[in-house]
Amino acid sequence: MGxxxxxxxxxxxxxxxxxxxxxxxxxxxxxxxxxxTYVQTPEMTGALVRDKQAAAFxxxxxDIVVSTAxxxxxxxxxxxxxxxxxxxxxxxxxxxxxxxFAPDGTTLANYDKxxxxxxxxxxxxxxxxxxxxxxxxxxxxxAIDGVRLGFAxxxxxxxxxxxxxxxxxxxxxxxxPAAFTRQTGEAHWHVLLRARAIENGAYVIAAAQGGLHEDxxxxxxxxxxxxxxxxxxxxxxxxxxxxxVAEIDPAQSLAARRKIPNLKNAxxxxxxxxxxxxxxxxxxxx
Numbered sequence: 001m002g003x004x005x006x007x008x009x010x011x012x013x014x015x016x017x018x019x020x021x022x023x024x025x026x027x028x029x030x031x032x033x034x035x036x037t038y039v040q041t042p043e044m045t046g047a048l049v050r051d052k053q054a055a056a057f058x059x060x061x062x063d064i065v066v067s068t069a070x071x072x073x074x075x076x077x078x079x080x081x082x083x084x085x086x087x088x089x090x091x092x093x094x095x096x097x098x099x100x101f102a103p104d105g106t107t108l109a110n111y112d113k114x115x116x117x118x119x120x121x122x123x124x125x126x127x128x129x130x131x132x133x134x135x136x137x138x139x140x141x142x143a144i145d146g147v148r149l150g151f152a153x154x155x156x157x158x159x160x161x162x163x164x165x166x167x168x169x170x171x172x173x174x175x176x177p178a179a180f181t182r183q184t185g186e187a188h189w190h191v192l193l194r195a196r197a198i199e200n201g202a203y204v205i206a207a208a209q210g211g212l213h214e215d216x217x218x219x220x221x222x223x224x225x226x227x228x229x230x231x232x233x234x235x236x237x238x239x240x241x242x243x244x245v246a247e248i249d250p251a252q253s254l255a256a257r258r259k260i261p262n263l264k265n266a267x268x269x270x271x272x273x274x275x276x277x278x279x280x281x282x283x284x285x286x
Contacts, residue, residue, distance in 0.1 A: 003249040004147075006173075007036035008207035008223040008234070010242045013048040014214040015056075020046055021068040023241065024082075028069075031243045032076040038144060038248070039080050040207040041069075042223075043096070043113075043154045043179040046085030048213045057086040057094055066099060074105030079144050083177020083207050084113060084153050086133075093134040098151055098177065100142065108144070111151035112136025115159055123183055129155075141169045147250050150202075154178035157192050157206075160199060167200035167263055172228075172253035174202045179209040182239075185220025190232070198230040201256035201263065203248055210239030228256035 009027040013020045031039045046065040065085045073080035082099040096113035116130040140151040150166030157176050180189050197204040210221025221239030225246040234246035
């Protein structure tokens with residue numbers, strides 16, 4: 001696959017999956033009308049709710065976002081990446097699960113968010129994602145017509161070893177659909193996304209939630225597409241629902257990695273921490 005147009009869909013998902021699916025459909029259709037053949041939606045496309053409302057979610061075969069996205073991918077002939085939606089597992093827990101649908105409507109890949117957002121913020125907000133969600137255990141890289149796409153969701157962005165592992169597995173496009181809070185987004189969103197692109201010589205596509213949601217949460221918006229040199233090539237510079245589109249040229253990833261061959265030059269190492277037991281290496285690149 002040569003160059004192609006990618007779109008990031010910015011949403012303000014509420015508590016109704018039916019309404020969110022309709023909003024997703026409208027924005028995905030707009031993206032496709034602008035020539036995008038790969039379209040990404042944000043984390044929690046299906047519903048953005050507090051943990052106490054988690055019982056409202058359902059299984060993959062009954063999920064309206066999954067069925068709507070599958071049908072749209074086939075109708076529009078696009079790769080449609082649902083950034084994530086909450087899926088009820090057989091054990092009663094939820095998975096924060098991403099889906100990639102092929103132009104024929106089949107499921108190319110899915111990915112369960114690995115890192116759980118368990119945090120107390122300075123503004124009084126408290127989140128315990130692990131109270132309802134079962135973390136994933138497997139990083140995912142898949143091919144879309146010759147381009148290798150690596151998966152991540154939101155808080156995963158803060159764990160560079162995940163992206164390094166995917167880049168070493170051949171990913172030249174990295175995905176970070178998200179629902180960053182306004183506080184953390186204002187502080188870190190742009191710099192982290194640009195850093196992941198620069199570190200790995202890869203495009204980064206990040207569809208975001210934005211604005212004040214029905215559950216009282218406020219998310220940052222500012223969906224971004226970043227090139228392998230760390231340049232922002234498309235941005236929704238606000239928190240309103242929107243669609244951004246940019247040209248993705250896989251050759252630019254190869255060019256960036258030739259100029260800065262850090263993936264090739266990486267070496268294994270151990271840590272000498274002085275007295276006591278050496279800290280365990282987590283998420284080693286190789």
